[in-house]
Amino acid sequence: MNFFKTFKHDTWVKPYIKQYKGLLITALLLGLLTSFCAAALMFTSGYTIDKAATHPINILLIYIPILMTRAFGIGRPVFKYLERLKSHNWVLRVTSDLRTRLYKTLESDASFFSEYHKTGDIMGLLSEDISHLQNLYLRTIFPTVISYLLTIIASIALGIFNPSFGFFVFLLLFIEVFLVPLFSVSIESARRSYQKSVKSDLYVQLTDNIMGVDDWVISGRKDDFKKLTSQNIQNLNQSKNKSKAFRRNRDFGLQLIFAAIVICFLIFTNLTMTNNQVQANFVSAVVLAIFPLSDTIIPVSQGFEEWPQYRDSIERLNTIKPIPNNLPKQVTLDPKDFESISVDNITFEYDSNSPILIKNFTQKIKKGEKLALLGPSGIGKTTILQLILGDLSPQQGQISINDLDISQIQENRENIFSVLNQKPFLFNTTLMNNVRLGNEHKSDAEVKKALERVGLKPLIESLPEKYDTIVGENGSRFSGGEQERIALARILLQDAPIVLLDEPTVGLDPITENDLLETFFDVLKDKTIIWVTHHLQGITHVDHVVFMNSDAIEMEGSPEKLYQTNKHFKDLYQMDQGY
Known part of the structure; x- marks a missing residue:
């Protein structure tokens, strides 16, 4: 039976x-x-x-x-x-x-x-x-x-x-x-x-x-x-x-x-x-x-x-069931045609017991702009990135790229978005293979050029195996900052117009963090960036800052304007800089 x-x-x-x-x-x-x-x-x-x-x-x-x-x-x-x-x-x-x-x-x-x-x-x-x-x-x-x-x-x-x-x-x-x-x-x-x-x-x-x-x-x-x-x-x-x-x-x-x-x-x-x-x-x-x-x-x-x-x-x-595909008819968006991201009055929570509640969040990010999302841990900053990617769907509101709902471009979203998170995964293979993951059709010369742009050429050239160096399990051959640079080279090779940075410098010492942020915003200067961070180190690189708390947006604006007009922001910035 x-x-x-x-x-x-x-x-x-x-x-x-x-x-x-x-x-x-x-x-x-x-x-x-x-x-x-x-x-x-x-x-x-x-x-x-x-x-x-x-x-x-x-x-x-x-x-x-x-x-x-x-x-x-x-x-x-x-x-x-x-x-x-x-x-x-x-x-x-x-x-x-x-x-x-x-x-x-x-x-x-x-x-x-x-x-x-x-x-x-x-x-x-x-x-x-x-x-x-x-x-x-x-x-x-x-x-x-x-x-x-x-x-x-x-x-x-x-x-x-x-x-x-x-x-x-x-x-x-x-x-x-x-x-x-x-x-x-x-x-x-x-x-x-x-x-x-x-x-x-x-x-x-x-x-x-x-x-x-x-x-x-x-x-x-x-x-x-x-x-x-x-x-x-x-x-x-x-x-x-x-x-x-x-x-x-x-x-x-x-x-x-x-x-x-x-x-x-x-x-x-x-x-x-x-x-x-x-x-x-x-x-x-x-x-x-x-x-x-x-x-x-x-x-x-x-x-x-x-x-x-x-x-x-x-x-x-x-018991292993795929999530039903309820996506609407998909549209192929040429990365060159990207103009803006619109986040219109979205509301989202995982469930009634979840501490994360995003309510009536709205932003408009134009092509080439740099946006920073700040706030304490656990208030939904990373969740907003997932909503923008289309991994999650808001209970209310809409997220769109140009005039297209984000759900309409999911099949080819890798052409629009690149993501760099706290701990990028590196495979136990060569540097060349790890970077080429961003775009397998790129030549060796283009891969090496990407590694040079992120500042790794001197280090790699000093290694016995050079570009054929095995990175080790989960990138153990390299330091945390070097791993982030390797992942950044992937993003350069992918060449998507929007880059989502999810606290990529967390856990690094201040000097390494500052150098890495300089590199990020230098090599990605022509990209649209949405950067989730928990403090104000490197905040001058962005055009717009959104400071979130558990209830709503506490303050927002350009770093220069906020520093001049908002005492709380100024105090936080000075404290973060060690003044």
Whole structure:
């Protein structure tokens, strides 16, 4: 019931079974032929040995079984190899489609990633759930279908020869391929679910620990850091050991049942196939043919036992839904045609419990102007940037570029907007590759020119690998200010008319911050800039300042005018400058 309930509304497994059904059927048939060849090999070998012992009057009576033995001996590994090729080809196609689909699903709401998903959970999706679906096919679906087909075929074949014995063997095989697997599921279901939850917690803890390791070390709690996951790991190992013990005992029981089937065949063949010499030659052949089938039948219980974690993965993947695309008809705006941004009386809040409330916010930013948004943390400055980008939609009001609503240019917004935030991500590849991310069609000379404009040429030229220097994981090879300059070079290469700066100098020392701001506003002098900042360092570079508080705009105007007419602004500026 749980099996059918899981697949009733599934959209991550069933569609691909239908899509690649031809390849799936081929893999199953090859698996069936592999088992047939294994049984036939033992059958012809047993017959050949018995027949040779009776001194046949014609060598052909031995030669033909020998040829068949060789044929089945070759056929078994060949069919097994082809079955592996086809089944893995099928699985790799499906999992490739699944990974692509997962990426597209998560990419569609990448701006809200941290709101809807934990990083550790996504690691679990990628490393566990997709792999679980791969194992679902290879370790559960394929072996189960093949064993069921063998059980039906063998029972029917024996039933034709002797209905009572055929039915009796069917009951024993039914225990092997159905009852024991169901028993395994019932025993291991809770245990597997527990192991899954512990692993998920470990992924989340791993993410937190890696990102926060410096804080643990600085605080002098290295021992606590080492012990942080030890209890979870210990509990996981204990649970796994119990699973291993159960698996050993279950497989031993399955072997005993299979031994009972072999004994039944020995008794049956001796009672019914020893009336004459011709029949007696088939006794060992029939019994030996049973043994290879254990390799197909016994693993079914292992596949069933793992079903709970596969089910959990299927249900988990089915909860990942893309945000519906409710965008209006898209318009391609030429960056050269950009004239202004209009933010008209927008109101926005995440929910009634959120501390962020933007109410009746209005601004008009013309081409080439530089706007600074100031205010304490948590009042919605970054949220305004997200609204301007179109990642969020206001509950009231409108944001437009020229005469187009921001929602109308989302498909090609990278041509209009560049973004530089507090911690730009640098990939563990060369400087050239990191900068070229801004525009992959730019030449090496243009990439180097961008790096020169942001002031990195002397540093890069001094490095042994120069422009082919690997930046390290998350840019660790370079300082915070240098990382921002590399990201700025990306923006220059992207060459969008609007640049959004989200506190890019936070955490830097005053001298580095001042030098970096000088560079920003120098190389971006022909761009329209909206700069979110928390203090007044470098404020003279902008044309217009908007100082926000938790209720509304407290003051706004040019820095020069505010300094002359607004005592609060003047006090803040002087305090920030150290006067």
